[in-house]
Amino acid sequence: MPTSARWWTEKTEGYVEWLKQESELSDGYLKRNRRYLIAFREDCERAGAPSPLGPTDVRREHIRAVKGSGIWGPRTLKTKFSVLRGFLRWADNPLSDGKNPVWRLPSGFADRRSWIDRDEMVALYRQAEGRTRVRVVLQGFNGLRECEVRRLKVRDLDLTLPRPSLTIHGKGRFGGKYRTIPMDPMTRAVLEKWVAHMGPDDGLYPVGHTVADGELAELGRVAGASARVTGHVLRRSFGRLAYQAGVPVPTIQRIFGHVSIDQTLHYIGVGQEEMTEGFAVFDTHMREGMETVTSPSQRQTAF
Numbered sequence: 292m293p294t295s296a297r298w299w300t301e302k303t304e305g306y307v308e309w310l311k312q313e314s315e316l317s318d319g320y321l322k323r324n325r326r327y328l329i330a331f332r333e334d335c336e337r338a339g340a341p342s343p344l345g346p347t348d349v350r351r352e353h354i355r356a357v358k359g360s361g362i363w364g365p366r367t368l369k370t371k372f373s374v375l376r377g378f379l380r381w382a383d384n385p386l387s388d389g390k391n392p393v394w395r396l397p398s399g400f401a402d403r404r405s406w407i408d409r410d411e412m413v414a415l416y417r418q419a420e421g422r423t424r425v426r427v428v429l430q431g432f433n434g435l436r437e438c439e440v441r442r443l444k445v446r447d448l449d450l451t452l453p454r455p456s457l458t459i460h461g462k463g464r465f466g467g468k469y470r471t472i473p474m475d476p477m478t479r480a481v482l483e484k485w486v487a488h489m490g491p492d493d494g495l496y497p498v499g500h501t502v503a504d505g506e507l508a509e510l511g512r513v514a515g516a517s518a519r520v521t522g523h524v525l526r527r528s529f530g531r532l533a534y535q536a537g538v539p540v541p542t543i544q545r546i547f548g549h550v551s552i553d554q555t556l557h558y559i560g561v562g563q564e565e566m567t568e569g570f571a572v573f574d575t576h577m578r579e580g581m582e583t584v585t586s587p588s589q590r591q592t593a594f
Contacts, residue, residue, distance in 0.1 A: 296332065302345050303328045306381050312440065320500075327374045334371075336363055346382035347374070351393045354386075358396070365396045372396075390551060405518035406528045406560060407511075414514040415525075416477070423506050425485055425496055429457075429476040430525035434533075434546050437500070437522040438463055446491040448474075449484060455479045461548045472546050531557040 307325045332342040340356035343349045358368060379387035386393070407415070412431050415451055419427045429435045429443070435457075441462040447455045455474040474482075486495065496503075504521055511520030518524055530543050544555040 296342075298345055299332055299343065302382070303378070304528060306378050310377075317320045318501075322354060324374050324377075327371050328378055331357075331371070331375060334360075334362060346378050347384050349379060349384060349386060351386065351391075354393045357391075368396055375488065390553060395503070404527065404557075404560065405524055406531045407516050407520065407524060408516055408528075408547055409532055411514065411516045412525075412528060412532065415510055415516065415520065418514045419510055422485075422498060424481055424505065426522065427510075427525065428475065429496070430522050431529055432475040433457065433472065434480050434526050434529040434543075435459060436526060436548075437503075438462055440496050441494070441498075443495045444491065445486045445489045445493050445495065447527075448486065448495075450474075450483050451584075460549070468548075470545075470548055477567055514583060527558050527560075530555065534559045534561070 306328070307321050311321055312323065334357045335342050335353050338356035338360035340353050343353055354372070357363075363371065376387045376389060376394070388578075392395070412427075415427050415431065416424065426440060429440050435443075439459045439461060443457070447458045447460075449455060449458070455476075456471050457474050457478075458469060458471045460463060461468045461470060482495070486493075498506075506519045507525075511518070516528065526547075533543050533546075534540065540552060540559075540561075542553055543559065544552050547555055547558065549555045549558075
């Protein structure tokens with residue numbers, strides 16, 4: 292194996308091992324990530340670009356070449372680039388910023404994001420028992436990431452009324468930043484019972500990814516959910532339901548722990564239709580204000 296290829300492979304193996312330790316992802320997910328990253332050097336060669344030596348060597352030219360080559364369709368590219376950005380973040384490559392225009396893909400293809408509505412979320416809560424109900428409330432009623440659920444310990448809970456809260460160890464290298472968010476009352480009721488006989492250092496949800504997602508998928512089937520229920524679907528649905536209930540997007544962003552508000556908008560599914568409706572509301576609001584101005588001179592100075 293050429294030295295450059297061996298260096299890339301070693302870095303890939305290190306990243307996949309880090310993912311395994313940090314997030315307890317399924318073996319299938321980790322193998323897919325490894326496969327995509329190993330193949331990226333070959334994708335660059337097929338696209339006519341030089342193969343990067345390591346993750347810190349990846350440049351805009353590599354991304355543009357692969358994107359413009361037509362080797363992969365937009366849907367596959369979206370997944371591959373998502374995996375690659377995670378690799379670059381791990382290596383502290385500034386190109387990993389998802390807001391960089393180089394990552395933009397052609398529009399017009401179906402997006403696999405899915406959500407469940409309020410009635411479906413309530414059905415999940417009612418059907419769930421034990422640790423599965425704990426996962427439903429933490430992700431579906433509080434918007435936590437799966438890795439954050441796994442890191443929660445009893446000592447991270449403040450069940451004291453009137454303002455119970457969760458202290459969360461966020462996503463990122465070495466666990467990311469801490470943040471504290473209010474605890475939903477239904478969550479408090481579930482967790483108070485769940486941790487009654489636990490010690491402060493006990494984990495709330497010491498369950499592997501494969502088993503946990505299997506339990507959620509089965510719960511969704513029994514509850515009649517319209518989409519396959521995963522932890523990510525619960526988290527996205529929390530944000531969408533909060534937005535529909537009138538919670539401001541910046542507040543949802545802080546609960547989610549997102550750096551970019553664009554990421555929050557993507558999570559909750561605010562697209563062209565919602566923006567059009569928003570402008571219609573704004574236009575109506577402004578027209579009502581204009582109608583209160585009676586004289587031409589007032590109308591000219593209304594703004």
